[in-house]
Amino acid sequence: KISGQSQIKYFHNIAHDGSLAPLLGFLQISQMVWPGMGAEVVFELYSKSSSQDRHDSSQSYFIRVLWGGQPMETSTPLGTLDLVPIDDFFSYIESMTGSGNDLLAACNS
Numbered sequence: 001k002i003s004g005q006s007q008i009k010y011f012h013n014i015a016h017d018g019s020l021a022p023l024l025g026f027l028q029i030s031q032m033v034w035p036g037m038g039a040e041v042v043f044e045l046y047s048k049s050s051s052q053d054r055h056d057s058s059q060s061y062f063i064r065v066l067w068g069g070q071p072m073e074t075s076t077p078l079g080t081l082d083l084v085p086i087d088d089f090f091s092y093i094e095s096m097t098g099s100g101n102d103l104l105a106a107c108n109s
Contacts, residue, residue, distance in 0.1 A: 002061050002086065004047070024094065027065065027081070030073040042066040046083060061086040 020035040043063045062083040065072040071082035078084050078092055097103065 030075050063089045072101045
């Protein structure tokens with residue numbers, strides 16, 4: 001859940017090509033290639049206030065996924081992952097994997 005309370009501005013994770021390839025497959029990159037040396041997938045989270053009044057604003061969140069420094073083009077219903085509403089992105093992930101409760105139940109069975 002996005003609460004806007006974290007002070008973390010940047011998080012970096014390193015993975016091998018064998019870990020990036022399944023991620024690219026899951027996100028259904030439009031042209032599947034094996035990730036080469038130095039390949040990167042970047043997830044950026046953006047927020048936008050819906051009101052100018054600081055005391056009466058709600059945040060909208062968007063995600064951008066970069067592949068090779070450009071917004072990732074996918075064959076998913078989301079299309080190009082460039083400032084996609086975060087709820088749409090999470091709904092797509094859940095449609096592919098099930099909810100967190102579904103996954104927990106499957107692990108415990």
